Amino acid sequence: RKEVEQDPGPFNVPEGATVAFNCTYSNSASQSFFWYRQDCRKEPKLLMSVYSSGNEDGRFTAQLNRASQYISLLIRDSKLSDSATYLCVVNWTGWNTNAGKSTFGDGTTLTVKP
């Protein structure tokens, strides 16, 4: 089983739709969680961190459920420009260092159509 698993997608949605992605992780010692966005043939960029209480940034809402070990990303009112691959990232701190150890999911591809 992979340490971080995401909905395989692809998700094809019309403009204005609401779409949600899930991500599950297996390491219960995981401490921090992120969603990154990766455009085609570009490098990943941070979309948002995921906090225990849930957090919102405009049309994007991230949720964390530690008991069930999953995080989610909700996109409301989808725009054409939201078309990208969304990568779930799970970090935990090593035993003797503050350096984070990161594991990326394989990503979920979203295509928003006119």
Add this chain to the structure above:
Amino acid sequence: EAGVAQSPRYKIIEKRQSVAFWCNPISGHATLYWYQQILGQGPKLLIQFQNNGVVDDSQLPKDRFSAERLKGVDSTLKIQPAKLEDSAVYLCASSSFWASSYNEQFFGPGTRLTVL
């Protein structure tokens, strides 16, 4: 603020040849990562440095891959000899030191390697 720099951007080599990639992280970032991203997959961590020390290289194929970060600044990743399955994008990322597990990773544009 300058971002993470990588070179070359593209490289085509034949199997069994050697190749080296270079990365210069954002100034002041103590943590540097090298990732391999195969088409259709997420980035896979190859090696992580904290300053010039290795934090994690558990997924680095040490029989053919090597990496160094002299003086805790820029870094090189080498493959010798290359195999067909090494065809991928090699991404370098950096983050600031303090509690880096909570910090954003900044990625360079990557080096796209094709092994023929």
